[in-house]
Amino acid sequence: MRASIDENKRVQDARMNPWKSIDITNKDKIRFTPLGGLGEIGGNMAVLETETTAIIIDVGMSFPDETMHGVDILVPDFSYLHTLKDKDVFVIITHGHEDHIGATPYLFKELKFPIYGTPLALAMIENKFNEHGLSADSKYFNFVTKRKQYQIGDMKIEWMHNTHSIIDACSLAVETPAGTIIHTADFKVDHTPIDGYTMDLRRYAHYGEKGVLCLFSDSTNSHNAGFTKSEKVVGNTFNTLFELAKGRVIMSTFSSNVHRIFQAMERGVKHGRKICVIGRSMERNVETNRALGFVDIEDKHFIEVHEVPKYSDNEILVITTGSQGETMAALNRMATDEHRHIKLKPSDTVIISASAIPGNEASVSSLMNKLMKVGVTVRYKEFTDIHVSGHAAQEEQKLILRLVQPKFFLPVHGEYNHISKHARTAVECGVDERNILLMGDGDQVEITTKYLKKVKTVKSGKTYIDNQNNKTIENDIVLDRQKLAEDGIITIVAQVSQSSQKVVGKLIINTHGIVANKDDKKFEKEIEGLVETMLLGGNADKLKNHRDIENEIRALVRKFVVRTKKRYPLIIPTIFVV
Numbered sequence: 311m312r313a314s315i316d317e318n319k320r321v322q323d324a325r326m327n328p329w330k331s332i333d334i335t336n337k338d339k340i341r342f343t344p345l346g347g348l349g350e351i352g353g354n355m356a357v358l359e360t361e362t363t364a365i366i367i368d369v370g371m372s373f374p375d376e377t378m379h380g381v382d383i384l385v386p387d388f389s390y391l392h393t394l395k396d397k398d399v400f401v402i403i404t405h406g407h408e409d410h411i412g413a414t415p416y417l418f419k420e421l422k423f424p425i426y427g428t429p430l431a432l433a434m435i436e437n438k439f440n441e442h443g444l445s446a447d448s449k450y451f452n453f454v455t456k457r458k459q460y461q462i463g464d465m466k467i468e469w470m471h472n473t474h475s476i477i478d479a480c481s482l483a484v485e486t487p488a489g490t491i492i493h494t495a496d497f498k499v500d501h502t503p504i505d506g507y508t509m510d511l512r513r514y515a516h517y518g519e520k521g522v523l524c525l526f527s528d529s530t531n532s533h534n535a536g537f538t539k540s541e542k543v544v545g546n547t548f549n550t551l552f553e554l555a556k557g558r559v560i561m562s563t564f565s566s567n568v569h570r571i572f573q574a575m576e577r578g579v580k581h582g583r584k585i586c587v588i589g590r591s592m593e594r595n596v597e598t599n600r601a602l603g604f605v606d607i608e609d610k611h612f613i614e615v616h617e618v619p620k621y622s623d624n625e626i627l628v629i630t631t632g633s634q635g636e637t638m639a640a641l642n643r644m645a646t647d648e649h650r651h652i653k654l655k656p657s658d659t660v661i662i663s664a665s666a667i668p669g670n671e672a673s674v675s676s677l678m679n680k681l682m683k684v685g686v687t688v689r690y691k692e693f694t695d696i697h698v699s700g701h702a703a704q705e706e707q708k709l710i711l712r713l714v715q716p717k718f719f720l721p722v723h724g725e726y727n728h729i730s731k732h733a734r735t736a737v738e739c740g741v742d743e744r745n746i747l748l749m750g751d752g753d754q755v756e757i758t759t760k761y762l763k764k765v766k767t768v769k770s771g772k773t774y775i776d777n778q779n780n781k782t783i784e785n786d787i788v789l790d791r792q793k794l795a796e797d798g799i800i801t802i803v804a805q806v807s808q809s810s811q812k813v814v815g816k817l818i819i820n821t822h823g824i825v826a827n828k829d830d831k832k833f834e835k836e837i838e839g840l841v842e843t844m845l846l847g848g849n850a851d852k853l854k855n856h857r858d859i860e861n862e863i864r865a866l867v868r869k870f871v872v873r874t875k876k877r878y879p880l881i882i883p884t885i886f887v888v
């Protein structure tokens with residue numbers, strides 16, 4: 311019996327640590343560099359490199375904070391990618407969410423690489439390329455089949471099916487010369503997904519059993535205990551809401567959440583309603599997904615927006631954009647009575663099947679205010695299952711950690727507190743604390759069979775984009791706008807006589823955003839006195855160069871305003887020496 315106990319113990323130990331079978335005499339090295347998505351939620355992009363090959367995993371965008379005036383979206387700084395010239399570079403896409411593909415057109419305007427992904431993800435990128443005048447770049451597309459390994463440079467990559475809030479989402483198994491890497495990308499473990507395609511956990515187990523060097527896993531919901539609920543529960547809520555609704559139903563969600571949209575459409579049809587899809591991204595996504603066969607609802611159930619009045623209210627289901635309170639989106643325009651076709655009325659039911667993405671809370675709240683003022687019935691959070699997350703909670707994170715049981719663990723996708731919490735979960739699941747690293751954007755780590763360590767920091771950051779023209783906004787413009795918004799502006803125009811060292815005519819001083827209008831005159835007078843005194847005390851040499859005087863005036867006025875008003879305004883002196 312003793313022998314059997316010992317043997318069982320040996321087998322158990324080996325089973326619990328499959329990574330111990332990794333050959334540690336292997337000297338190959340790989341490097342991993344997140345350039346977006348760490349220290350933040352969204353904007354995901356990372357580079358995984360060997361000696362000869364680099365793969366860029368996702369090219370996502372993110373949203374600006376309220377200090378970035380006039381900025382619509384943020385894309386990662388691509389500087390580091392320009393340094394990869396000597397390697398074979400490929401873009402590897404995990405799924406079609408904006409925070410994973412939104413920056414692809416901006417990347418392709420700078421650098422072009424072969425790009426690999428599932429059909430939906432590439433179809434969504436193609437839509438973007440068309441909008442940006444990059445239609446020809448679809449020649450870089452490589453459509454992948456799940457469960458198949460692709461030789462890409464010196465790596466072998468398999469796309470493994472994930473359940474998530476968009477279909478055709480995948481995780482990656484990457485066999486590199488140094489060992490196998492698993493990158494979960496975004497996932498939840500939904501055992502009853504709408505299309506029946508569960509997460510491909512068997513492939514996780516397969517690679518886990520062979521020994522995985524490093525796991526990168528989604529940390530978005532690492533503070534949530536338990537499991538994230540199945541997408542299916544939302545359908546039951548929709549049933550209840552459609553039964554309660556007497557008039558029109560207007561449902562808003564993320565335009566990429568096809569299963570959510572499909573569930574609403576299916577319930578609508580069941581309740582005898584015609585479907586009207588409104589909003590540019592919603593129309594485009596529904597169209598793309600119907601064309602690819604992912605939304606199987608017959609044409610006869612759809613109507614155009616101008617046909618809505620032909621039907622009675624209880625025969626209408628509107629599916630629309632704007633669940634994040636975006637001001638330009640259809641739902642907000644309906645709420646403010648600016649929508650050309652849909653005028654809200656108190657008998658309408660508006661379903662918001664989403665939660666506010668961090669940073670959007672205020673705009674969602676403002677949307678709710680407007681909707682409630684109109685008097686419509688708003689269905690939002692009082693039904694707990696009106697929305698479920700697409701990201702794994704702790705028990706799902708544990709499942710992946712246990713299936714893969716890697717040697718090294720890098721929690722990704724999240725701010726420091728999210729990845730830090732995920733690291734704790736990993737330690738509970740048997741990963742050695744010394745084999746976990748908490749990274750930020752721009753950190754570069756080297757991974758070998760023996761160690762995981764940070765080796766350097768590369769340039770990372772964000773480029774600002776104006777959506778009106780899809781163009782970059784330079785950093786200094788945004789800085790100037792911040793300064794203007796926070797501290798105001800002072801302009802000083804003067805003519806100075808070189809011979810008399812005096813101001814000729816009147817000084818023109820204007821200030822905005824520093825003191826109240828009624829105090830403007832007094833404040834401007836004070837500055838005028840200051841500048842005049844300075845000019846009188848100046849020497850003739852200095853008056854030769856207007857730049858020197860301007861700099862001196864700027865310094866003087868800044869000192870005065872900081873002392874008296876505790877502000878740092880933009881100061882623009884313009885001096886003409888005559």
Ligand SMILES: [Zn+2]
Pocket residue numbers: 405407410474475476496
């Ligand atoms: Zn996602």
